[in-house]
Amino acid sequence: MSARPEPRRADPVDAIIEQWARVRPDLDTAGMEVFGRIYRLARAMGDRHEQVYAPFGISRGEFDVLATLRRAGEPYTLSPRQLSATLMLTTGGMTGRLDKLERAGLLRRSPDPHDRRGLQVTLTEKGLRLIDEAVVAGAAEQSRALAALGPERSAQLADLLRDLLLATER
Amino acid sequence: MSARPEPRRADPVDAIIEQWARVRPDLDTAGMEVFGRIYRLARAMGDRHEQVYAPFGISRGEFDVLATLRRAGEPYTLSPRQLSATLMLTTGGMTGRLDKLERAGLLRRSPDPHDRRGLQVTLTEKGLRLIDEAVVAGAAEQSRALAALGPERSAQLADLLRDLLLATER
DNA sequence: AGCAACTAGCTTAGCTCTAAGCTAGTTATG
DNA sequence: CATAACTAGCTTAGAGCTAAGCTAGTTGCT
Numbered sequence: 001m002s003a004r005p006e007p008r009r010a011d012p013v014d015a016i017i018e019q020w021a022r023v024r025p026d027l028d029t030a031g032m033e034v035f036g037r038i039y040r041l042a043r044a045m046g047d048r049h050e051q052v053y054a055p056f057g058i059s060r061g062e063f064d065v066l067a068t069l070r071r072a073g074e075p076y077t078l079s080p081r082q083l084s085a086t087l088m089l090t091t092g093g094m095t096g097r098l099d100k101l102e103r104a105g106l107l108r109r110s111p112d113p114h115d116r117r118g119l120q121v122t123l124t125e126k127g128l129r130l131i132d133e134a135v136v137a138g139a140a141e142q143s144r145a146l147a148a149l150g151p152e153r154s155a156q157l158a159d160l161l162r163d164l165l166l167a168t169e170r
Numbered sequence: 171m172s173a174r175p176e177p178r179r180a181d182p183v184d185a186i187i188e189q190w191a192r193v194r195p196d197l198d199t200a201g202m203e204v205f206g207r208i209y210r211l212a213r214a215m216g217d218r219h220e221q222v223y224a225p226f227g228i229s230r231g232e233f234d235v236l237a238t239l240r241r242a243g244e245p246y247t248l249s250p251r252q253l254s255a256t257l258m259l260t261t262g263g264m265t266g267r268l269d270k271l272e273r274a275g276l277l278r279r280s281p282d283p284h285d286r287r288g289l290q291v292t293l294t295e296k297g298l299r300l301i302d303e304a305v306v307a308g309a310a311e312q313s314r315a316l317a318a319l320g321p322e323r324s325a326q327l328a329d330l331l332r333d334l335l336l337a338t339e340r
Numbered sequence: 341a342g343c344a345a346c347t348a349g350c351t352t353a354g355c356t357c358t359a360a361g362c363t364a365g366t367t368a369t370g
Numbered sequence: 371c372a373t374a375a376c377t378a379g380c381t382t383a384g385a386g387c388t389a390a391g392c393t394a395g396t397t398g399c400t
Contacts, residue, residue: 367374
């Protein structure tokens, strides 16, 4: 491959790295080039999603609960335990989310017939309709952001992130 | 370009996308390939950093305050306003962080001589020593994660993330 | 000069999360 | 079967954040 001729535009992370170079030229800033941007992207896109889901009356965290149930397929039922494990949330946090969603009529808690300690959480008809619309709106927002890269570079980015995730998450 | 011969390992995001494909084959999941991984990486690496900074007695948020002051260069002084703007935090949140760090003797609040409404926040000698050590530990942790990709693919990843960030953050 | 509009930092109320501990119910072991 | 160890979900206390509102001080307009 040849050298890059484009005069690469600088982002906020470049500014931070340059500042470090001035005051601590010995510092290894290679990690910030990647993780500094990952943090900012997670935050910026998280805020964006919050706005996309707001018209549906749900937060991002609540979206995740509904989406997990939807993804599970019919009959759209999982236990609070399965949900909190999937979403990397404590059971206490899950109790709160389920309370809100149940009050909004988007899901229903019922006793687990096979284990009297347990519950089954099931999407209501209303919850199913809502998540089926909201997930499309969310995906559209993400695609809009990726449009700047184009399909090929987006796929390349996804591959690099997969490898990094596999190396990090264990 | 030629087809990829490697039997690419699957990550948790691949599993989620496959689940969607089964129950909603119409859904555009290209965005999840990127942003799903970005969310998980931000979270996993954030937790990792929390552990790296814990021995220094500070949280990740407090690290960010000290690092911002350090990066500013001598005399390591910024206003609460500048700090909260840089760290995308409300002034209320910043008050809390400064309280903790001041109590720990890592920084000092003093009146701004030019504006009697304002304050100057300055790193103490102790704060300077602490952040100079902690920032190296943090950078090392990030480099360790990037080692799995190698330098060339890491640089490629940083470039893609920069472009995506520039497109997203406005 | 005098007054309105603005700005800095703090306080409060409310939200969501975690960590720890609780009760009810289940499983494994002797 | 008896009992110890475990598991499910909930509750509580506390951490850390935001949004809104406060006071003190500054700036701009006339």
